[in-house]
Amino acid sequence: MKFRLLLLTLIYHISIYSQRNVEKEVIGTPWIGIQYGLNVPQFNLKERFGLLNHLGILAGYKTKSNWFLGVDANFIFGNQINETGLLSNLTDSYGNIADVNGDITEINLFARGFNTNVTIGKVIPIFSPNKNSGLFIHAGVGFLEHHIRIETNNQVAPQIELEYKKGYDKLVAGVNFHQFIGYAFMANSGFINFYGGFYFQQGFTKNQRNIFYTDPTNPVSQATRKDFNYGLKVGWLIPIYKRKPKEFYFN
Secondary structure, rough: HHHHHHHHHHHHHHHHOOOOOOOOOOOOOEEOOOOEEEEEEEEEHHHHOOEEEEEEEEEEEEEOEEEEEEEHHHEEEOOEOOOOOOOHHHHHOOOEEEOOOOOOOEEEEEEEEEEEEEEEEEEEEEOOOOOOOOOEEEEEEEEEEEEEEEOOOOOOOHHHHHHHHHHHHEEEEEEEEEEEEEEOOOOOOOOOOOOEEEEEEEEEEOOOOOOOOOOOOOOOOOEEEEEEEEEEEEEEEEEOOOOOOOOOOOO
């Protein structure tokens, strides 16, 4: 008897938290998306970086009227640096920088940054197998930050270590806007749930450093930068919805 009561309790809770009917009705459900994007920089961002990767999450709630409210956050990275002469004041006549032992330093430069946004969107059920899939649009506003990461592997070059890096990393930060238009698919059953489409981002940023060591006599510009980019974004969607409970009979 105790075993049967325990089994009934487990079935009851599983039924509550797994109930769904995607095919026949519009459902309200939390959405979690793991996403990747490949973006092409424009304006001031193009002068600093080449292609940029976005790896992040889209998390929120899709209502029964197919509105979506949530957050969009992305880690930004790449290895194409267009900024020239970044360390020119540290190089010798051969274009090399010496480490603490007098050896030639192997220096690698990378693009690094992140954005985080609140977003609102809508699923419009066209060309879809159910009313929870279709054209997916969303837009939002948030924060953007990016800089040039300087790595010397296992070597130590005091002139670009610790606090000195701040004179070369070109850190900027500011307000960020984004838009997405694409398609979201929620399967009638199974785990094939995804979204994909075109992603646009407009960052209005300002320099966060007071001095650039490559030109220490001139004040750092405080003009607003246009850090724009656009590209493709795809994501694996993890809806957390309910499933219609099955009937169980016990003798």
